[in-house]
Amino acid sequence: MSDEPEIHGSCAPGFEAVRDAFEEGFRSRDEIGAATAVQVDGETVVDLWGGHADVAKTRPWQENTLVNVYSTTKGITAFCAHRLIDEGKLDLDERVATYWPEFAAAGKGAVPVRDLLSHRVGLPAVREPLPPEALYDWDAMVTALAAEEPWWTPGTQHGYHALTFGWLVGELVRRVSGKSLGSYFRETFAEPLGLDFHVGLAEAEHARAAEMTPIATPGEGEADAEAIEMGKAMLTEPEGMTARAFMNPPSMAAGVNIPEWRSAEIPGANGHGTARSLAALYGAAARNDGRVLSPEGIERARTEQSHGKDAVLFLSTRFGLGFMLSQDKVAASFGPSPGAFGHPGAGGSVGFADTERRVGFGYVMNRMGPRILLDDRALALIDAVYASL
Known part of the structure; x- marks a missing residue:
């Protein structure tokens, strides 16, 4: 019997190169199970899935297999904040404390909403060791962050808020809308657009979730030098900012x-969804027709706020308001369009929108790669998409 995994789904004429790149992930990049989807001008031109949903390779990957996409969830969270801005309920230049009074503690009273969305607020971590159960306790995390003194003067530099971004922005959404981030996303985006994406996965859906591997040990040439540097810093400085952040x-x-992880709402890291849903959400944003955000909202979301050496990740990052933006460096690019915006997740998942080419892209997988930003498997797929346009 062949070890070649079965690939399912559809690929429009002219996009065969994307299927080839997807299959190559299983042949030469140690893919276990994965899915990818692409929309162009609102039409689904690629919708592929294959492999296995568990490490033992006993569960075939299904059309509706859900994947924990780690920081790709941050894009979902950002869309929620921008919808509230579009509706005039949240103001980028208003003080966070106007909506969340407790946030004014430790000298943060003047911090604007803009700094939360652009990773400039200086709260990538909590210094005081937290109990393990706090990760799944919304009130515990937002209370700790509201009381925390910034690690740097807010607005003066940027550093990736790996987990805290979700609680910070999610609490703003909750204070303004009266709904949890997961509920707000479901009612505002998922249900109207038919998305199978969840922040806080209902217990009845846990069986659909793929088993994620630990982050892979990098092979020769596979990991960023910065990833190695970051790993060393976390080991040698366990009380330092980067170690605390993760x-x-x-x-x-x-x-x-x-x-516990699947059920909690951790809007910086534990969204569960399909590649199809990422492509549909970002595809709707790429059409810029007002269904996701206003045209002004799209422009606002992708306007650069932070660029350069990241205080947490040890490499260059570039952010708009809640979304990561492309950089010239290949491993940080969403393709050739400079205005593309989205978010990668640890291990390899990614979703992004390109309004110039009207492309929405999604890729999810369960074998965790070692890169900090974009994974080789996703980059190969993105290259194939643009070669096919």
Whole structure:
């Protein structure tokens, strides 16, 4: 019997190169299970899935297999904030404390909403060690962050808020809308657009979730030098900002294949969804027809706010308001269009919109790659998409 995984789905004429790149991921890039989808001008031109949803390779990947997409969730969270801005309920230049009074503690009273969305607020981590259960306790996390003193003067530099972005922006959404981030996204985007994407996965849906591997040990030439540097810093400075950003609460080490993680709302890291849903959401944004955000909202979302050496990640990052933006560096590019915006996730998942080419893209997988930003598997797919346009 062949070890070649079965690939399912559809690929429009002219996009065969995307299918080839997807299959190549299984042949030469150690893919276990994955899915990718592409919309062009609102039409789905690629919708592929294959492989297995578990490491033991006993569960075939299904059309509706859900994947924990880590920081790709941040784009979902950002869309929610921008909808509230579009509706005039949230103001980028208003003080966070206007909506969330407790946030004014520790000298943060003048911090504007803009700094939260652009990773400039200086709260990538909580210094005081938190108990493991705090990771799944919304009130515990937002209370700790409201009380925290910034690691740098807000607005003076940027550093990736790996987990805290979700609680910070999610609490703003909750204070303004009266709904949790997961509920707001479901009612505002998922249900109207027919998206199978969840922030806080209902217990009845856990069986559909793919088993995620630990982050791969990098092979020769596979990891960014910055990823290696960051890993060393986390080991040698366990109380430092970068280590705290990823490992406080320490329950992050317990992994994501557990009910507590799947059920919680962690809007910086635990969205569960399909590539099809990412492509549909970003595809609607790419058409810029007002269904997701206003045209002004799209322009606002992708306007550069932060660019350069990241205080947390040890490499260059570039952010708009909640979304990551392309950089010239190949491993940080969403393709050739400079205005493309979206978000990658740890291990390899990514979703993005390109309004110039009217492309929405999604890729999800369960074998975690070692790169910090975009993974080789996603980059190969993105290259194939643009070669096919």
